[in-house]
Amino acid sequence: MKRYFAILKKEFLQVFRDLPGLILLFLMPAAMLIIITITQENQIIGTDSGMKILVVNSDSAALGNTIENELITNDHFTCQVFGSEMEAERAVNEGKFQILLTVPQNSTETLQKLAQQHASDTAINRAADMGKLSGVSILYDPAVMKIYTEMMVASLQMIIESTAIKVYLETYMEALGVSVSRQMEASRKELAMTDFSKEMPDFPGKQQVIASIRSGIMSQTQKPLHINLPGNYSGAERLVTVSVDAAGERDRLRGLNLVNNNVPAFILFAMFFIVVPLAGSIINEKLLGTRDRMMTLPVTRLAFFSGKITVFLAVCLIQFILMIAIGLYLLPLVSHLPALSLDVNIPALIAIAVASSLAAVGFGLLIGTVTSTFGQAAPLGSVLVVILAVLGGIFVPNYMMPDAIRTISIISPLHWGTDAFFSIFARGAGMNNVWPQFLSLLIFFGISLIIAVFAFTKRK
């Protein structure tokens, strides 16, 4: 038992004397918990969706204004009003917004005319109505996963239809009231001319009774007409057509399913996990004394790092190929999922793969040079990768995150990489679209390398 306590004491001292390592051990998982929970909040609780909607209200009347107002005041998403439909569609296609809702000109007028026609028609011809309906269009970012798009479109359709019903009924009631009032006036006149005395037998006070009946009829028919329809009237038929389509050039669009969302996302996650062996390799050099020995050799610092860069770049690219192969061949084999489609811009895909790999290598070099022990490098490196992956939209899509987290996510190189991959796989993007992300990844690598080279050979 005494030996046990002696060993226990030894272990305790070893762990708790590496204070930076200990702090990281507690701090990193805590940070991970906070960030992951906040980013998941929207999905679980459903408050303040990160999804952003654009509205182009060309109608500027009851239907368009009510829909616009309803969307702006709705707590479940962020809505912005745009003037130009073309610019709005471009913004959605670039991923700045997820949905564009357009209410065309004269939509309210069309709906009101329909209501007025129905109010005066004795029989409603639904087939003839179809050509006369207002059309609201919804365009979505093809890089948004289908499940989220369908959720949003369903919500928007409910809002559109309930607003259309409201506008329709208001017009219909007004028109119906006028029509019935006219009919009642005609009936009243007819009644006024009716000779009731011929219809009734003689009895004492007959004339007074007839006068009372006539007076009663007149007073009832002169009262204003209130027609109340059931409050939960939903209408059996559509009053507005809603068209749903993807934003962007039709021949380039691909859309995102589970496979072409997850494969690129996890390619990046896998690449950045080389931080553990790469940082370990650098710390090993420091601990073994080979770093000091190398400083006495006629070898530049860059040459020293170039070997590590080349090897780990190769590892990342092998991971890229492996993940693609899994998406192409294994996933369809073990599930009902479709195969990954490589009908994309291949040069852009390779360029982003290489740039992402270099960024991952730079990250590993950075962690290896700023930490002194494996006990520091492991929690810092691995947990930081998870946090950056969360911020990058790998576990929760970026558009589902709260605004604050989405703002922070722009610092994550995994965000740049996934954004570029999603553009390539979903929007049919090429290098002319993803060059900002490509450049950002290369700059990140460059800065990381510079810091690593100087920190590695920093002299006491």
Place this chain on the structure above:
Amino acid sequence: MSQDPVITTNHLKKRYKGSAEEALKGISMTIRQGEFYGILGPNAAGKSTLIAILCGIIPYSAGEATLFGWNINQPTNWLKGRLGLVPQEIALYPSLTVFENILFYGHMHGLEGKNLKSKAEQCIRTFFLEEHRNKILTKCSGGIKRRVNLIAGIIHEPSLVLLDEPTLGVDTQLRTMIFTYLKTLNSSGTTILYTTHYMDEAEQLCSRVSILDHGRIITEGSPAELIAASPGCHNLGQLFLNLTGTELRD
């Protein structure tokens, strides 16, 4: 043998960041070409610090230090090519084999092709490593690692070799072999700077020694001269204790 200075230091000082005391408090010395120069001193005397400064691993705080006439604070590849370091720790790659480690450091020193291979083979034979050449270093004994550590510092036949306690933890047979090798190396013109705790090594090998204590050189000269000048001292060990005392060091 030329008398050109290979190493010169002039009031060389070193204070580590955050340290109250200087590790080196003004070292002035000159080591000439072809000398086998020993630096002796108790623990924390400053021996390894001096070696690290002369190799360019750490900068000095004040004073001056030159190798082959070049300021060592601006080491060039030319300078590094003429220098060989055999550090105290086994600064090798544990997952590489004996031969792979030797080849790697040969490459780093600028050797290549057949020239590198033949030098590597020669070293393998000289240090009796034939049957261990393909062993992964982690599977090798301390003695084998020491030999490979030595080879990594001399394979390129430098003009100056700095050895920091190269026989630490080594058995008598291997020590004897290392001594024989170093004497041969020195006799061919290579200048050697050698630090050690073992006085008998210094007496056997060194043409001149200096004794370092608390960051200062307290005496310098050939072992024979120093012993003769100290009455009652019959060897370097006795002289050393006379000069440095018996107080334990950090």
